[in-house]
Amino acid sequence: MALHIATPLLPSNAFDPGPGQQVWLKMEALQPSGSFKLRGIGHACEVYAARGAGRIVASSGGNAGLAAAHAARRLGLPALVVVPQTTSGRARALLAREGAQVCVHGISFQEANAYAQSLLGPQDAFIHPFDDPLLWEGHAGMIDEVADAGLRPDAVVLSVGGGGLLSGVVAGLRRQGWNDLPVFAVETAGADSYAQSLAAGERIELPAINSIATSLGARKVSEHAFALARTHPITPVVVTDGEAVAACLRFMDEHRVVVEPACGAALALAWRPGGPLAAFDKVLVIVCGGATATVAQLQAWGAQLNVQSANRMSETRS
Incomplete structure (x- = not known):
């Protein structure tokens, strides 16, 4: 018997998608340990x-x-x-x-x-x-569950730290024959070793992690995750700590689930108006979770970064 559970795949109208667009959430935050890990x-x-x-x-x-x-x-x-x-x-x-x-x-x-x-x-x-083929094989199962549910997304959005989730999701996409399906790999500024590595054409090591999204705090991504960008359409995206925390607060309001800023990074891109996801009809967001996040900590970060909740984000979009 597997130690993880098959997590819900939820359609969400909380992201104000464009005409004909649908956002789906793979709720890995509901795993017994609190995350996709x-x-x-x-x-x-x-x-x-x-x-x-x-x-x-x-x-x-x-x-x-x-x-x-x-x-x-x-x-x-x-x-x-x-x-x-x-x-x-x-x-x-x-x-x-x-x-x-x-x-x-x-x-x-x-x-x-x-x-x-x-x-x-x-x-x-x-x-x-994050750097073990057995981990990637296990993580790939979440894409099998998406396919079993009858959904073939047009794009996948996920947070990237050391690259374990990215490696597993790409393995799952390939297992389904979805070799051309774009993946948006999101980090926070200050923990963006993947984006910086792809820009430099080689793996770079950050001197330090300067982000509250400490779960994205791999100073150097795995060689496997870095190499995947040469064989799969992966687009790195960097958001601010403020965007990530605001997304966590809004997600808590909209879906009654607490996630950490590392997960909020991916959610922030899904909420970014006029962003790269506007070109896709069916967007899959991996809600990777985060067991150490608390409501009080998110609110404290929100106050520190001058962000609040769903209402504040909605106002900034109007």
């Missing part, structure tokens, strides 16, 4: 458990760590999750609630990741947050 990480954990792994080790203070801890608990395996010092108290509490041993090390993901790998024993399985 459970698809790929759950699949990887199942494979490693079948191969005899005795413990799951992960390096992430966010959605990937939560997915690994959830999967390990469901499989009856102990889990060790190494997080950097910047990981919020809420995230640490959620990891502990899943039964994981939480180890705090380093000031960045890179340091936590290296330390996690140094702790690996012969019976341990290491779960990378």
Whole structure:
């Protein structure tokens, strides 16, 4: 039995589409661990458990760590999750609630990741947050569900951090024979390593993450995600933190679901008037989720960035 669930595919009229346009939402925020990460990480954990792994080790203070801890608990395996010092108290509490041993090390993901790998024993399985073909294979299933529902979109919108979701979605599109279907990969300014890499023609490493969308905070995208842009129509898009938070607040108002700014980046593009999506009739938005987001934190960011909720966004469009 799979550790993830088949998530709803919802048509939404909250995006004020143009004539004849329909926006569909793939609600990955409703996964048991709070994000799409459970698809790929759950699949990887199942494979490693079948191969005899005795413990799951992960390096992430966010959605990937939560997915690994959830999967390990469901499989009856102990889990060790190494997080950097910047990981919020809420995230640490959620990891502990899943039964994981939480180890705090380093000031960045890179340091936590290296330390996690140094702790690996012969019976341990290491779960990378985004750079593992098993993850991409698991994530691809969300596109299978879209196809099974009878929808063939004209474009897909998703958030991109390290590239795991992007790699999985493209794998799913190819599995369905949708090799020409455009993908819009959205980041926030300050966490836009993918857009900068494609512009430079080589993978670049950001010196630091300067965005509140920390789940998009991969300073360097995976080689696989970078290479996909040479073989699949992928358009990078960068939005501001303010746009991402405003989209989260509006999505909360419109759909009664709380998501984090990393997810709000994709939603922001769907709400951008006159943007590149206007050319497509059927737009699929991957609502990737975010377990550590709270209403209070979104409201605090909104006040800090001088954005509010749906009413404010509607006024700015008129």
